[in-house]
Structures are given as C-alpha cells and as structure tokens.
Amino acid sequence: MVKEKKIDLKKTKDLFINLKWLLITMKGFSGFIVAIIFLGAISALLGIYRALVTKWLVDSATAADISRMNNYLILLGSILLFDIVVRAIHTILLEKGEIKISNSIQNNLYAIIIKTKWMQFLKYHSGDYLTRMTSDVGEITDVIISTIPSIITLSILVFGSFISIFYIDPKLAIVIITVIPLAALFIRFFSKRLKKLYIESQRVESKYRSFINESIQNMLVVKTFCLEKVNFSKAKTMQQEKVRLVAARTKLTVVSTSLVTISSWMGFFLVFLWGSVKIAEGTTTFGTLMALIQLIGNIQGPLITVASSIPMIVYALASVERLREIEGLEREFEAEFSLDMTSAGIKYNQVDFYYNKDNHVLKNIEVDIKPGETVALIGSSGEGKTTFIHLLMSLLNPVNGDIVILDGEKEYVVSKNSRGFISYVPQGNNIFSGSIADNLRLGKEDATEEELMMATKAASAWDFIQESENGMNTHIGERGVGLSEGQTQRIAIARALLHKAPILILDEATSALDSKTEVDVLRTIQSLEQSPTCIIITHRLSALKICDRILKIDKGYLYEISYSDAINFENG
Ligand SMILES: Nc1ncnc2c1ncn2[C@@H]1O[C@H](COP(=O)(O)OP(=O)(O)OP(=O)(O)O)[C@@H](O)[C@H]1O
Ligand SMILES: [Mg+2]
Structure with missing residues (x-):
C-alpha cells in the first residue's frame, strides 16, 4: 500500500x-x-x-x-x-x-x-x-x-x-x-x-x-x-x-x-x-x-x-x-584552464581500471614515458591496449591511481582539456564522408594547402592523392568508400599529424599498410621537427624494431620487454 x-x-x-x-x-x-x-x-x-x-x-x-x-x-x-x-x-x-x-x-x-x-x-x-x-x-x-x-x-x-x-x-x-x-x-x-x-x-x-x-x-x-x-x-x-x-x-x-x-x-x-x-x-x-x-x-x-x-x-x-x-547523462568536466606545451611526457601512477568488477582490465599500471619517446604497446587481443589509451585520453577514468601529462616539472592530471594535446588515430575506420581535404581539416580547421601537403607526405598519402583525378578534392563516401583500407588509414594519420599535438597515438592505425610503408611513416614521424611523444599499437616486428621501448599488457599488468621478447611473443 x-x-x-x-x-x-x-x-x-x-x-x-x-x-x-x-x-x-x-x-x-x-x-x-x-x-x-x-x-x-x-x-x-x-x-x-x-x-x-x-x-x-x-x-x-x-x-x-x-x-x-x-x-x-x-x-x-x-x-x-x-x-x-x-x-x-x-x-x-x-x-x-x-x-x-x-x-x-x-x-x-x-x-x-x-x-x-x-x-x-x-x-x-x-x-x-x-x-x-x-x-x-x-x-x-x-x-x-x-x-x-x-x-x-x-x-x-x-x-x-x-x-x-x-x-x-x-x-x-x-x-x-x-x-x-x-x-x-x-x-x-x-x-x-x-x-x-x-x-x-x-x-x-x-x-x-x-x-x-x-x-x-x-x-x-x-x-x-x-x-x-x-x-x-x-x-x-x-x-x-x-x-x-x-x-x-x-x-x-x-x-x-x-x-x-x-x-x-x-x-x-x-x-x-x-x-x-x-x-x-x-x-x-x-x-x-x-x-x-x-x-x-x-x-x-x-x-x-x-x-x-x-x-x-x-x-x-x-x-x-x-x-x-x-x-541526465553525466557530462564531462571541462576545466577553465588551457594548456600550452610543445613536448610532453606521460606518467601512469598505480592505475587500476575495470568496466565491470568481474573483468579487471588494467592492474596497478606504472609507466613513465619521456617527451619525444616512441613507445610500442603490444598484447593479445582484448588485453586492454585500447582501454589504456582511452584512459590517457580521459575518455575513461581510472578506478584507482592517476595519469598525468608532464610539461617539464609541471604535471597535469589528464582531463577533457588535456585531450587537445593528443593526436589520436583510433582503431577502426573513422573517416567522414566529404572530400579528402575536408577530412584532413578536421585535424586543423584552417590548415593551408602547404600544411595539407606536408602532413599527407609524412603519412605517405601524398602520392596516391596526387594521382587521383581530383587530388585533395576527391570525394570520399561514407566510412571511406572509394579508398582502400590502407589509404583511409594514411588519411587518418595525416589528419592526426595536422593537429600537431605533442603526443601522437596510433591504435592499430597502420595495420592495413605493408610493412615498408608502415616503417616509412613511423620514421618520418620520428624525424619531424618537433617529434611528438608516440604510443604505437602495432604487431609488426619491423615497426617494433624502430621504437625506443616496447610495453606489453599481459593479464592486466604492464611490463617493459626487450625486442627479442617481442619477437617471441609476436611469433607465438
Ligand atoms: N565499453 C566496454 N564495456 C565493457 N567492457 C569493455 C568495453 N570495451 C572493452 N571492454 C573489455 O575490456 C577488455 C579490453 O578491451 P580493449 O578494447 O582495451 O582491448 P584491446 O587490447 O585493445 O584489444 P584489440 O587488440 O582486440 O583491439 C576486453 O575484455 C573487452 O571485452
Ligand atoms: Mg584495441
């Protein structure tokens, strides 16, 4: 009653x-x-x-x-x-x-x-x-x-x-x-x-x-x-x-x-x-x-x-x-300050994360990535690599611990605001319909023709764009229709490079490229004037070889491993 x-x-x-x-x-x-x-x-x-x-x-x-x-x-x-x-x-x-x-x-x-x-x-x-x-x-x-x-x-x-x-x-x-x-x-x-x-x-x-x-x-x-x-x-x-x-x-x-x-x-x-x-x-x-x-x-x-x-x-x-x-859905907290930095380090302090309690995805993660370093992140499918990145992007929040972006001595706990300092190429197809230039300018709205050219060259996309009849104005259909998988990936990388952020993350963003092109792209990124701090999720040994360090997620824990351990892991 x-x-x-x-x-x-x-x-x-x-x-x-x-x-x-x-x-x-x-x-x-x-x-x-x-x-x-x-x-x-x-x-x-x-x-x-x-x-x-x-x-x-x-x-x-x-x-x-x-x-x-x-x-x-x-x-x-x-x-x-x-x-x-x-x-x-x-x-x-x-x-x-x-x-x-x-x-x-x-x-x-x-x-x-x-x-x-x-x-x-x-x-x-x-x-x-x-x-x-x-x-x-x-x-x-x-x-x-x-x-x-x-x-x-x-x-x-x-x-x-x-x-x-x-x-x-x-x-x-x-x-x-x-x-x-x-x-x-x-x-x-x-x-x-x-x-x-x-x-x-x-x-x-x-x-x-x-x-x-x-x-x-x-x-x-x-x-x-x-x-x-x-x-x-x-x-x-x-x-x-x-x-x-x-x-x-x-x-x-x-x-x-x-x-x-x-x-x-x-x-x-x-x-x-x-x-x-x-x-x-x-x-x-x-x-x-x-x-x-x-x-x-x-x-x-x-x-x-x-x-x-x-x-x-x-x-x-x-x-x-x-x-x-x-x-009524919870909104992201938007801090008042805006950051300005050209190089950035990343630090995870005892980070724990799970989506639901019975699947503890990441456990006590401790890592310190120096500015300008290129770090590879490997691990079996479903181990938590993308989750690791989503935490850094502040799309997810740690259950315990914190993640900071370092600018010299200064530390900023990651938030929606720090997202602007990360160029991220997510896993999967994330191309919009429109022209190639439209897609690239999502990375930098007012990018000049010169900047578009530089970014596409760095991402090994310039040649195929030049060869197509309408160049930068080539129309792309929904989710990249009209381009090959590897071409959409290169456009997505060029878009991220245009953003010119101090941190660059590639989540399986080079998976459809042949290993030579993949290595070419990664080397070009490393040799950029202000080379970003990179986290690269890839499974190719040739790509792992040119990374400064290799991190592996295994059963929720993060380990630093040598290149020879990586060879053993990737070769099963
Ligand atoms: N939105 C979600 N809700 C609940 N569980 C999730 C969610 N997203 C991912 N998971 C779980 O979290 C774990 C880690 O997923 P994640 O996507 O980080 O793996 P991954 O290492 O990137 O895998 P892959 O190499 O296949 O991309 C998986 O067990 C997955 O099932
Ligand atoms: Mg993933």
Whole structure:
C-alpha cells in the first residue's frame, strides 16, 4: 500500500518536472507563441461574431428589412475575408515557429550528447539517439507550437460562445456546461494508458531505426552472409510490432475521443430540442436558432479537438521524459584552464581500471614515458591496449591511481582539456564522408594547402592523392568508400599529424599498410621537427624494431620487454 503511494508521488513529481521543462522551453519562444495565440483568438472571436451577424442577418431578412440585411451581408463578407488573412498569417507564424523550436531543442540536445562522458554515451544506440532527436523532438515541437496555443484559443472560443448562449438563454447555457466536466473525466481516464503505449512504441521505433541503420551500414556483411531474407523478415516483424502498438493507441484514442464527442453532441441535441419547442411555441426566432446552432458548434468542435489533442500532450510529456534521460547523462568536466606545451611526457601512477568488477582490465599500471619517446604497446587481443589509451585520453577514468601529462616539472592530471594535446588515430575506420581535404581539416580547421601537403607526405598519402583525378578534392563516401583500407588509414594519420599535438597515438592505425610503408611513416614521424611523444599499437616486428621501448599488457599488468621478447611473443 505504502509502496504504491510512493510510486504515484514519483509519477506526479515527474509529471511536474516534465511540464516545467515544457514551459521553460516555451518561454524562449514566448513572442511566437503569444502571436499565434493572439491570431487564433482573433479567428475564434470572429467565429462568434459571425454567428451573431448571421442571427441579425436572418432576423432582418425575415422582417423584410432590406437595407439592414444588405449591411449585414457586407459585414459577413468582410468578416470572412479578414478571417482568411488572419489564418494565412497564423499559418506562416506556425511554420516558422515550428522549425525554430525544433532547431533549438535539437541544438541543446546535440550539445549535451557531444559533452556526455564516453561510457555514458555508449549506453544508447545511435538509432535511439536519432529517434529522440527527430521523432521525440517533433512530437514536443508540435505540442508547443500548435496544440497548446490551439487549446488556449479554443478555450477562448468555448468561453465566448458560452457567454453568447448565456446572453440568449441562461438556462440553456447552464445545461450545456454540464457536458464539459464529463469530457474532462473521460480524458483523465485514458491518458495514463496512452502514455504507457506511447513510450513502448517510441522504444520499438528506436529499435527499428537502430536495426535499419546498422543493416544499411553493414550491407557488406548482409550480402556476404546472404542475410537479405533474414533481415527483411526481422524488419517486418519489428514493423508488425509497431503496427500492433499504433493500433492499440489508435483504439484508445478513438474510444476516448468518441466519448467526448458523444457528450458534446448532447449539447447539439439540447439546442435542437430547445429550438423546436420554442419555435413551435412562437417564443423565439429562426435567427436565434441559427446563431445558437453555430455557437454550440463553437463549443462542440473545440471540445472534440481538445479531446483529441490531449493524447498529443500525453505523448509530448513522455517525449520530454525521454529527452530528460539524455540530459541526465553525466557530462564531462571541462576545466577553465588551457594548456600550452610543445613536448610532453606521460606518467601512469598505480592505475587500476575495470568496466565491470568481474573483468579487471588494467592492474596497478606504472609507466613513465619521456617527451619525444616512441613507445610500442603490444598484447593479445582484448588485453586492454585500447582501454589504456582511452584512459590517457580521459575518455575513461581510472578506478584507482592517476595519469598525468608532464610539461617539464609541471604535471597535469589528464582531463577533457588535456585531450587537445593528443593526436589520436583510433582503431577502426573513422573517416567522414566529404572530400579528402575536408577530412584532413578536421585535424586543423584552417590548415593551408602547404600544411595539407606536408602532413599527407609524412603519412605517405601524398602520392596516391596526387594521382587521383581530383587530388585533395576527391570525394570520399561514407566510412571511406572509394579508398582502400590502407589509404583511409594514411588519411587518418595525416589528419592526426595536422593537429600537431605533442603526443601522437596510433591504435592499430597502420595495420592495413605493408610493412615498408608502415616503417616509412613511423620514421618520418620520428624525424619531424618537433617529434611528438608516440604510443604505437602495432604487431609488426619491423615497426617494433624502430621504437625506443616496447610495453606489453599481459593479464592486466604492464611490463617493459626487450625486442627479442617481442619477437617471441609476436611469433607465438
Ligand atoms: N565499453 C566496454 N564495456 C565493457 N567492457 C569493455 C568495453 N570495451 C572493452 N571492454 C573489455 O575490456 C577488455 C579490453 O578491451 P580493449 O578494447 O582495451 O582491448 P584491446 O587490447 O585493445 O584489444 P584489440 O587488440 O582486440 O583491439 C576486453 O575484455 C573487452 O571485452
Ligand atoms: Mg584495441
């Protein structure tokens, strides 16, 4: 019993936090939203006024008062024209506001995602991030720019129409108002179940997008293993799940909207009943009945719209919750200082690290790498070489001990800020689509042609770039399509060299090169004017031979070994 109450309290608190999030986001666009509400309200008031003018028009026609009838006809025409203008401006503002709001939410979210700690970032699939940045943001934007303002203007319309009915017949107005709480009750009853279904369907949507995303990215694997049929049927199964959830949601929405519709139709029924009786009695005019029919339409229509927009708000609040999950990811600490050094040493002091306690990856690591040294890092696959580097990059944080970068006597504990002093060529393909020059300039945004040439020459990439028809402007497809594996690796190395950092790390970055080219690249790097401190992960003996020292990770411990020990290790 107590437990249930606690959960409820948490849910209520969450609801308020989600609402607050929505309101704060709206505040940034209050100008747009107010203008949209204002125009909507004018349109609503014109609707009421139109109903009254119709009454006067019909009444003057029945009384054969031609001159008044003509005046009302002109007035009615003007109202209709004015309404068209108001609606047009309303649409323009709506479109503009929509793109501005969704851009702003997406920008905030993207800024958060790129600042998230590496391990936290890895919690979600790229397809999931995409769904949240597109579908969830879209859902929220719609509610901010159109649902909430329209609920406000519709409320004005309902209130105005109600006052007008009250002015015509107070008793009738009071009977009609009883349908409103009835509608509210229905809405409340359904919103909880709707939210659950919506969250579930967004989860399935993320799963589907992730699957499609990956199967398109890994089309080569799909083709080589003849997975076309299997993948197609997997995608279809996921789609069926989406259909099932959408159908369940729609069913619920239709039932709740229908109940609200029934309650509002009761209003219409009451007006007709009232009108027929009064006309039969001769106590009211046709004009009044016509006005009442329009006014009750002004209440009934909006009520149905509001009822069908409640699920939208429920969905948007659930989407807010999904965005808040991303916002809640731990961010990297960004120190105020910036470092400036041209040579750097690296020191690991009793560093321990594990991803999870049952797999202690690195144990009591002690190492001191001098500025300008070239150190090879070897070890069997899965021993922790990349993890060792990610700790130095401060993408991961040691469980115990610390890692410092040394600038003469000064020591800086590694952080996001010290990352700028490391040029890192990660393991695997990390080329962007665009031209070769675009990719290189990721290392140095304002690199001159001369610098591009120097870096590509050092990485043994200059010759093949020159030989290609468009040189530096050669277009590279997604993940290096159009280049060989070794060529993409050389571009990645040139990009890192352009960054001109005092520390250079190559994580299997030369694995696709022939051993002569690999040695050439490493020798050129060593002979650079300000030769960086290098950590090279490689398995080639020819490359190990030209390194100053060789470090080996074995069962979590780091040892310094001789070249002859390395020969024994690499030869198995
Ligand atoms: N994000 C992660 N979460 C949990 N465990 C991980 C994660 N990344 C790596 N590991 C585990 O940590 C260990 C070390 O991985 P790491 O990538 O550092 O190995 P490696 O020496 O670079 O291997 P390889 O030579 O194959 O690249 C492995 O057992 C791996 O399964
Ligand atoms: Mg690795």
